[in-house]
Structures are given as C-alpha cells and as structure tokens.
Amino acid sequence: MQAARGKALIAVATLLVLAGCAGNGTPQLMNLRTGEGPDEFGVLPAKPLTMPQDLSTLPEPTLGGANLTDAQPLDDAIVALGGKPGSAGGIPAGDSALYNHAARFGVEGNIRSTLASEDLEWRRDNNGRILERLFNVNVYYKAYRKQRLDQQAELARWRAAGVKTPSAPPRKPDEE
Structure with a gap:
C-alpha cells in the first residue's frame, strides 16, 4: 500500500513538472507582463548589393566606416x-x-524612454485580474481596448466631412 502511494505521488509530481514545462502557445510579444516588446527600429533591411560600372570609383574602405549597403x-x-x-x-x-x-x-x-515608461505604467495599472495573472492569460487587447481606433467610424467621419480618402476601400452601394 505504501509503495503504491509512493509511486502515485511520483507520477503526479512528474506530471506537474512536465505540465509546468509546456508552453501555452500565447504569443510572447503580446504578453503584457514581460515588459519587453519588439524594437521596431532594431531590424533594418540591407540595401541590395550592386556592381558599379567602374571599379575605380569605389571608395577606400575605412575601419568603422559606413558600407554602401548599410541602411540609412x-x-x-x-x-x-x-x-x-x-x-x-x-x-x-x-x-x-x-x-x-x-x-x-x-x-x-x-x-x-518617455513613451516606454508611460506604457509600462499603463500596463502595470491594467495588468488583469488575479486569475489572469496567475494563469498567464493574455490581456493585451483588453488593456488597450479604450485606445483602439474604430476604422470604419473614422472613415465615415472623414467622408462625411468631405475629405477625399483615396487609399481607403471604395464606398459600398448602401453608403451612397
């Protein structure tokens, strides 16, 4: 009896450890608790390599100097x-x-830095309820819901004001 309980206890502990290691599939970029997000200016694509017509026009390389393919x-x-x-x-x-x-x-x-500190303060104030924090539930959309722009309402507002909106979808027949 004692051995069966010990084996059951080991099995349950093993299951709990394995369950704790499993990812929940939540995108980490939208996890407000991490405080880290992408740096939209950190990844810059390089310009394509080109071969000049005359190789004598190439500048002399300088240590630490800019490369012609570096993004500017x-x-x-x-x-x-x-x-x-x-x-x-x-x-x-x-x-x-x-x-x-x-x-x-x-x-x-x-x-x-100002925006980062203000956003961190906003996320701390809107971090979700206790069960959301305990179970790592994504509260990204909920936290920023009041700041979301209703695209269709904004488009209708600009059109009603007579402003041309060439990049927006054309009007539907029922909007005419």
Whole structure:
C-alpha cells in the first residue's frame, strides 16, 4: 500500500513538472507582463548589393566606416518626404518649412524612454485580474481596448466631412 502511494505521488509530481514545462502557445510579444516588446527600429533591411560600372570609383574602405549597403533610415525618410539627404550642417534650407511644421508643438529628445515608461505604467495599472495573472492569460487587447481606433467610424467621419480618402476601400452601394 505504501509503495503504491509512493509511486502515485511520483507520477503526479512528474506530471506537474512536465505540465509546468509546456508552453501555452500565447504569443510572447503580446504578453503584457514581460515588459519587453519588439524594437521596431532594431531590424533594418540591407540595401541590395550592386556592381558599379567602374571599379575605380569605389571608395577606400575605412575601419568603422559606413558600407554602401548599410541602411540609412534618416536619409531614406528625408528622401521620402521630398528632401535632399546629406546636407552639411543640419536642416537644408528647402526643408526648413517642413521641419518647422513638424516641430511646431515642440520636440522632445527622449521621446522613446518617455513613451516606454508611460506604457509600462499603463500596463502595470491594467495588468488583469488575479486569475489572469496567475494563469498567464493574455490581456493585451483588453488593456488597450479604450485606445483602439474604430476604422470604419473614422472613415465615415472623414467622408462625411468631405475629405477625399483615396487609399481607403471604395464606398459600398448602401453608403451612397
């Protein structure tokens, strides 16, 4: 009898240990308790390799220097906004109006750390109920529900205001 209880106890302990090792399939990016998320600026695709027509035009390699295939996100953003990258000494004259408009409400240099701390505080305040925390239930969508944008209502609001929405889906016949 004693041996059967010992074997049963070992079997139950083994099952509990194995169950504790199993993953629950919840995506860890949306687990609010980890506090770690993806850095959307950490992964930059490299530009494709190209062979120049004249190999004598290649620059001399420098230790720690930039590579021609290295991503230049700031320069790419300047080009996307219609500017000219690589201007010496700050903002080119042609881009000053754009910069002044973008910075009209002020510029905060440490915006990433500010947003990270505010988001961490929000997630701590909206961390779920005790059973959700105990059983590691995903409360991501619930925590941010009030901040979610209703796409269809926003699209209807802009259309009602007479604003053209060329990138949005066309109107349905019942909306005409």
